[in-house]
Amino acid sequence: MTPAVLGLVLVASVAHALWNIAAKSVSGKGYAFVLAYHGLSAILLAPIAIWLLVSVTDQINLGIVAAAVLSAVFHIAYSVSLQSGYDHAPLGVVYPTARGVGPIITIIIAVLFLGERPTPPETIGAFVVLAGIAVVTVRPRGAGIGASKSSLGGGHHGSHSYGIGRGLAWGGLIGCFIASYTLWDDFAVNHITDSPLLYFAVSEACVAVIMALGIVALPGGAGRRADVASILSGHKRALITVAILSPLAYLLVLFAMQQAPVSLVAPVRETSIIVGTLLAWWFFGEKNIAMKLTGAVVVVAGISLIALG
Numbered sequence: 001m002t003p004a005v006l007g008l009v010l011v012a013s014v015a016h017a018l019w020n021i022a023a024k025s026v027s028g029k030g031y032a033f034v035l036a037y038h039g040l041s042a043i044l045l046a047p048i049a050i051w052l053l054v055s056v057t058d059q060i061n062l063g064i065v066a067a068a069v070l071s072a073v074f075h076i077a078y079s080v081s082l083q084s085g086y087d088h089a090p091l092g093v094v095y096p097t098a099r100g101v102g103p104i105i106t107i108i109i110a111v112l113f114l115g116e117r118p119t120p121p122e123t124i125g126a127f128v129v130l131a132g133i134a135v136v137t138v139r140p141r142g143a144g145i146g147a148s149k150s151s152l153g154g155g156h157h158g159s160h161s162y163g164i165g166r167g168l169a170w171g172g173l174i175g176c177f178i179a180s181y182t183l184w185d186d187f188a189v190n191h192i193t194d195s196p197l198l199y200f201a202v203s204e205a206c207v208a209v210i211m212a213l214g215i216v217a218l219p220g221g222a223g224r225r226a227d228v229a230s231i232l233s234g235h236k237r238a239l240i241t242v243a244i245l246s247p248l249a250y251l252l253v254l255f256a257m258q259q260a261p262v263s264l265v266a267p268v269r270e271t272s273i274i275v276g277t278l279l280a281w282w283f284f285g286e287k288n289i290a291m292k293l294t295g296a297v298v299v300v301a302g303i304s305l306i307a308l309g
Contacts, residue, residue, distance in 0.1 A: 005260045009268045012252035017095075017275035019245035021283055022238040023083060024091045030083030032227030033235070035211040038079065040243035042204040049201035064202060067188040071181060071199075072206035078177035079207075085170030092280040092292050093164055096136045096273045097171025100129045100299040102178030103266050103306055109179065121305045128302030133168075135295030136277075186262040189254050196254035200247065267303035274300060 026033045053060060085094040104126050107118055118126070185199075193199045215224045231239060256265045277296040281289040 002259070005256050005265075006268065008252045008256045009265055010271060012249040012256070013269050013272035014275055015245045015249035015252070016269070017272040017279055019242045019249065020082075020091070020095060020272075020276055021279045022241040022245075024086045024280075024284065026083075026231065026235050026238050027087050029227040029231060030080055030087060031211070031215070032224045033231055033239070034076070034079040034083055035208070035215060035224075036228055036231045036239055037242040037246065038075075038204055038211065039208040040239060041247045042201070042208040044243065045197075045201040045204055045247060049198055049205075052195065052198050052201075060198065060202065064193050064199060065206075067184075067192045068199060068202040068206050069210075071185055071188065071203045072210055074177055074181035074184060075203065076207055076211060078174060078181060081170065081174050081177060085167070085174055089164075089167030089170055090280070090286055091284060092277055092286040093136060093167030094171045094174070095276040095280065096292070096296050096299055097133050097168055098174035098178060099270045099273045099276075100133050100303070101172050101175025102182065103270065103303050104129055105176055105179035106183060106262075106266060107306065109183065118306075121308055125302045125305030125307075128305060129299050130302075132295045132298030132300075132302055133171075135298055136292050182262065182266055185254060186257045186265075189258055196251060196258065200251055200254060204247065264307050267307040270303050271300055 023033070023037075082094075082098070085098070107122060107126060111118060188199060189196045215221050215228070218224075253265060253269055273296045274293065277289070277292050280286045281292070286292070
């Protein structure tokens with residue numbers, strides 16, 4: 001991986017951690033918030049996509065649209081699950097778990113379906129990642145439920161261990177969706193289109209259209225529409241932050257995946273775990289920062305072994 005590509009991925013990692021902090025600040029309105037920020041991202045990307053098409057540097061075709069629709073489905077599942085996870089568990093558990101599980105799922109899929117065989121360092125790295133997640137989620141002696149109350153926004157679920165369990169479950173689910181969209185988008189930008197920017201713009205438009213249809217067709221649509229209005233009026237800063245930083249972070253990753261193997265790009269972008277863990281402590285007062293940061297570093301070390309293998 002060249003220094004330039006490494007720089008792209010590291011900038012993407014910081015942007016990713018920052019937009020996740022903003023997303024954590026909006027609770028109880030997951031679907032509506034996801035629709036709002038993806039919709040705004042699609043609007044912001046639309047002029048760029050039109051310019052690419054008019055300048056004849058890129059062309060849209062059925063293959064790009066089909067690939068973008070599948071990508072949109074994966075990203076909707078990821079985004080909605082992420083917001084739900086943040087509603088029910090500490091960011092300091094959900095975020096590192098999700099970002100650590102994704103690369104492991106990718107290895108499993110590669111072994112079972114793509115005929116790849118992990119090297120010993122990769123195998124060791126997978127177990128190191130699991131160990132790091134365990135360190136992040138361990139409950140130190142004397143820790144009360146105060147941490148979970150501050151992180152969960154109320155503590156009505158009852159106990160710290162309950163919040164940890166839910167965080168692991170949500171993080172694991174989110175990690176599955178991370179692996180799904182990472183593998184598919186890597187294939188798309190390397191075999192279907194040469195323009196990550198056009199591909200992502202079409203994908204964001206698909207997300208907005210699918211979710212807008214969902215808010216009309218799915219049960220509880222009236223409540224979700226009210227949530228959208230509430231977000232537009234009361235969460236403008238978080239909305240704009242996520243709508244800008246989320247596509248920026250992922251576009252940088254898409255460009256990087258065109259220049260370096262996904263097995264290297266995916267692990268390096270998980271350095272966002274460390275940034276996210278520090279920000280969770282800074283903004284939300286999540287406790288036991290030393291243990292969580294140690295676990296985050298272990299997770300990144302394990303993912304590095306996977307990449308070097």
